């Protein structure tokens with residue numbers, strides 16, 4: 001195979017079990033599998049997460065939820081982002097919980113319930129300080145009262161109350177997170193006064209799941225940690241997590257070039273001496289960011305090597321000097337680090353981004369292959 005993103009489903013299963021063992025006070029795990037399982041593959045990772053003990057799954061969009069259901073996975077499932085006019089009926093029929101941020105969304109969910117004859121399962125989201133989705137504290141009581149009314153009419157069932165932290169990567173110990181937890185507790189009291197008795201209340205992302213047990217409530221909602229990446233400075237291994245993805249390619253061509261050869265577009269790398277160049281058939285269309293040019297490292301023939309010159313759409317070049325490198329040799333861009341290869345975290349640090357972006361951006365052109373689990 002020319003290139004592959006190899007995903008270890010046993011690692012996903014293990015990571016979910018590790019997260020479940022950290023969940024405080026009997027909280028269950030909602031494994032977040034949006035964005036194609038953070039680039040790892042939606043359905044295989046959803047299955048592996050359930051096998052690891054995830055009681056719930058979480059996605060952003062309705063079609064992600066329907067793909068989970070179409071695969072025959074019937075655990076409770078929350079989808080939290082859609083736009084006005086989207087057809088909610090298939091999700092309501094499939095028993096997908098809908099995130100609800102305002103009365104208009106509540107009305108749309110109730111209409112879908114009437115159209116399908118199935119009560120809509122809705123989870124009201126409070127904006128506790130991220131200022132993204134969810135109802136502001138000033139609007140929260142009104143939303144809860146509307147929801148209680150719709151529940152009394154039988155069109156919706158309020159299954160959850162939830163919110164999301166502003167500080168995810170970088171740590172759960174930021175004072176904003178404790179303020180948000182206070183605001184969330186107040187929101188729960190308001191909902192209770194409105195007569196709502198949800199199945200689950202949840203707030204914690206990966207960072208909070210790993211480090212802030214007072215935020216676990218009934219459910220933790222980790223994403224990046226499911227895939228074995230750490231959202232904080234500590235290594236994943238220090239939390240007992242195993243990175244699940246390794247991104248691999250193959251040397252497609254080697255050739256000798258003289259000193260002074262300009263390499264790749266714009267000649268941003270020029271050989272200092274006669275040397276061997278190796279061509280790797282992966283580029284920015286495959287998720288190798290163009291700003292990895294002359295920056296990010298890969299493992300080839302036992303050594304880490306920095307990308308030489310501009311990353312192109314489909315390919316990049318390595319300068320391997322006098323080393324014995326042949327066409328067909330494996331190039332390991334990132335992985336768990338066991339073989340000395342860089343990790344997704346190393347790539348993120350080299351490129352000034354977060355490990356989330358490195359794995360989710362691996363392009364659709366790169367086949368996902370699976371080891372372990374039952375994909």
Ligand SMILES: Cc1ncc(COP(=O)(O)O)c(C=O)c1O
Pocket residue numbers: 032080164168169205206207221222223224225231
């Ligand atoms: C609403 C929501 N909950 C949970 C998560 C999981 O976050 P993390 O990957 O930091 O654990 C995300 C991811 O962005 C999210 O948007």
